[in-house]
Amino acid sequence: MSNVLAELSALEPFRAQVREWLADNLPADWRERMTGADEADHVVFQKAWFRKLMEPGYAAPHWPVEWGGSGMSFAQQIVLYEEIARAGAPRLILYFIALHHVPGTLLHWGTEEQRQRHLPAILAGDEIWCQGFSEPNAGSDLASLRTRAERRGDHFVVNGQKTWSSNAHLARYCLLLARTDPTAAKARGISYFILDLQTPGVTLRPIKQMTGASHFNEIFLDDVVIPAENLIGPEHGGWAVAQSTLSSERGLSVLELAERMREGFKLLIAAAKVPTRAGRLPLEDDEIRRRMVDVRTRIEALRLLVNNQLSAVLKGEAAGVEPSMIKLYYSDLLRDFTELGVSIGGIEAQFLQGVLMGGANETGYWMQDYLYSWAWTISGGSSEIQRNIIAERGLKLPREPQAA
Amino acid sequence: MDFQLTDDQQALVDAVQAILADNADLPQSERLTYCCHDPALQALLEDNGFLGAARSIGPIEAALVVHETAKSLFSIEAMVCGLVAPMTLPDVELAGPVALVTERDLSKAIRNLTVARTLLVDCGDDVVMLPVDQAEVVSVPTIYGYPFGRLIALPDLAGGQRFVGKGAALRQWWRVGIAAEIAGAARAAIDFTIDYVKQRQVFGRPVGSFQSVQHRLVQRHGTVRAGYYLAMRAAWSGSVLDADIAGAHAVQGIQALLFDLHQFNGGMGVTLEYSLHFWTYRIRALQAEAGGITGMALDIADKRWPEPSVPALASEGC
Known part of the structure; x- marks a missing residue:
């Protein structure tokens, strides 16, 4: 359909290479180990996984080679993040700011001394x-x-x-x-x-x-x-420096989240096959089935919205209001997705369980997932702010007058 | 992956839009009608090859024509003659416009039947094609924005041309067509409403400057945008799953829009002399044709997750 598709198709050998590396190196028991893990163990595990990912150059694919990164093309990064998400590998959540916001800020605005002081230390895994x-x-x-x-x-x-x-x-x-x-x-x-x-x-x-x-x-x-x-x-x-910080991700984070949500849908199906206390299967309930179709279709819609933004980045076009649209769509969907998990899980989903540290936003511990989804409609610019941005800059609606 | 139009696709869209712009105004006599179908406009689009895009170019282009023609105030039959029929029966020349019905619904009111020259019947595994004799059709009054008609007598399906094994393809492309047509009508209704709320003043400022209006419009706009991408992907991929997803998203996701847009247009939004109903009632007709919000979702669920205890589905996942 386009040059973008052709570019990604040409990366199939790279995709296979990433997939093979993940199959060989992702600890099979990591979910077990990190479910209910305490903070100290979580930090140790994140650091170990970070350093493991650095070996093939997968932890900092977007960093320039001269600063120790892999200097991957944007298309390569798309493939890499897709495969990491599909493999269900841990998210490097402790390193998110260090890997994305720090280089996005220092490489544009920082002094040479600041870069030398921090960038190598980050890639050594020493700085959170x-x-x-x-x-x-x-x-x-x-x-x-x-x-x-x-x-x-x-x-x-x-x-x-x-x-x-x-x-x-x-x-x-x-x-x-x-x-x-x-x-x-x-x-x-x-x-x-x-x-x-x-x-x-x-x-x-x-x-x-x-x-x-x-x-x-x-x-x-x-x-x-x-x-x-x-x-x-x-x-x-x-x-102005903060704008560089906040625009440093270019859609790859939400690509990973969207792809993880696709995988997470399997958890919903599995949960819907567990009998309720009344002995019924949620998967036989028409309302549950209707909501599952709704969530499933919106996951695909999210992925297309993300694809469209990534295509624009690949072509060097300005992102416009797409990031706001995607953030809004994702956070609404995550809330409905996890709420459906709570509905399916019933009261069994509401007892306290161990949290999967470093996992996706859909872990199958539905009440935790649902409550945490509320953070997504607030953090990184609340849904209300995103709607303002889209209304004013996308739909060109008049601004609400400033308060006196 | 990439849903930005190519130069050729953009040229096609521009050309359709130019024709529709030249034929944008309803005749004065039709301003208080529920539906306006202009045979001359239908013929113009056909004569210029736009309704033959599926065969001459491809399914994305045909879906784009459906999307664009759905924005018109006039009811244009592009969905079946331009997309569904040629994609289901690529080697068969049909006389358009074409009406489409499931065998069990032959006795009910059928969308576009009063203007159709051909009727396609979904008979389960097979598809039957029948010529339409308008002397055998009675018009059915409706608010739905399309010309509906009913067959005076049930047709003899054995007398039609039967296409064995084409039923599944027909239903797949029917869903793609509905998704594309809903996306186009919804887009037109939103654009129309945005224009209105920018101009209409209340309490000394435009209606559209209130966040309570802006935020709901943004939500609906996002849904419509996503629905457009899903429809185009389903046309591009030819996948049954993509068609189901596009259809389900269109039918379910659009529901909140139908109320909100009338609400934002105020009292005028519920009058017949205003244009909004042409798009929103058509969307309701398409929702119903697709089986309704719940019906369509359950049909798809039945296909994806037929028996909870079937282990094979676990590996298929979703």
Whole structure:
């Protein structure tokens, strides 16, 4: 149908190579080991899997060769992420910020010293990073953040509070946004820093979620000193730097998630073949069957929306509002998918179980999956913000007037 | 993978749109009707080869023609004569327009029968083709945006031309056609509504500047966009599963749109003099033709997961 398809077809030998490597190297018992695993074991396993993936160059396929990455073409990365997802391999969730946001930021805005200091360490598996963007009163409206960084000669002194920082309690460094010019208009007075989380004055408080897990953290910053050499990009120019951070993924993460969801559908089928307490099979229930068809069709629709965005990237076209459409579609679908799992599982799905650490968003522990799906309609730009973006930039609807 | 149109496909779409733009206005006498079928417009599209795209170019192009013609206020029969029939019976020349019915529904009202010259009957394994004698057809009044008709007497299927083993293909392409036609009608209805909410002022600002309106429109727009891609993929791949998925998504996903668009057009949205109903009622007709929201889903579920205890399905997965 297109050059894109032809390009992917030409990569079939590479696909076979990746598939074979995964078959040989993915620990067969990893789900068993990571289900209900404690945090220390999870970190050890993530580091080991990261280093394993580095051997054939699969952990950092998008990094340039001169920085230790594989320098794979975008089409190769598509194939790689598809195969990793189809194999049901662990997600490198502890390394997400380090692998995507850090290079996307430092390679564009960072100094040579910053790159030399951090990029090799990341690929050695030694550095876990987190993000310090959101604040208690600045989530979707990120530009209203109030954490203050005052310049004092060769360093900044930072005071404020960050929140929703995933895996900060396991991280060494943080990509931090703070206000350096309180007199400037919202987005213009912000700067972007590398924060060493071991600096005196940094206090972390894990947030206990309703699922029972503690994935996110609050970060309290009290007179934290950050050397000026840790400023990324121009002083007061951090907003533009943050845009580079947030646009660094180009659709591959959601490709992986969509492909994992396809695989996860098999869990729904398996669950629907387990008799309920009343002795009925959910798979014989017409309403369950109707909802399964609905979810199954939407998974395919999601994949097509993702394909279309990836095609645009391959052709070098601007993404437009496609990422927002896909994020919205995915998070709505994930909620309905996992809710169906809860419906199928009945009360048996609602007892506390061990969580699969580093797994997909569909693990078969349906209540955990369902509750965690709610995070997806909020994080990374809430569904309401995505709808605003699509309405204004995609459908060209008039903006809602600013509040007085 | 890539659903951006090629230059040739874009040229085809542009050409269809140009013809439809030249024939966009309903005659004054038809403004308060439920359905407007213009034989001259149907003939124009046929004479210019657009309804022969499946044979002369391919199924994607035929599906694109269905999608584009579904945007017209006029009821145009492109789905069966342009896509379903040629893909099911590639070696058979049919006189269009063509009506389509399942054998068990022969006594019921049939979409497009009053304008059809040929009737295709889904007889399970086989397909039977019958010429339509309009003297044997009575018009059925309906709000559904298509000309519906009923056969005065049940036809003698033995007297028609039977195509053995073509039933499954007919049902597959029927679903692709419904998905493409719903996607086109829904797209036109959304575009029409977006224009309206940009212009219509309430409380000193456009209706479309309220987030309560924007967000629901965005949701519907996303569903329609996804439905379009699914329809085109099903046309491209020729896969039964893709056709089922496209059909199910179109029929189920579109439901919320039907209410929302009328709601956003306010009081005018529920009047006959307004155009919105041409698209939304047609979508309802297509939903019903597909078996209804639940019926279609269950039919697909029965195909995918016939017996829960059959172990083979576990390996097939989904």
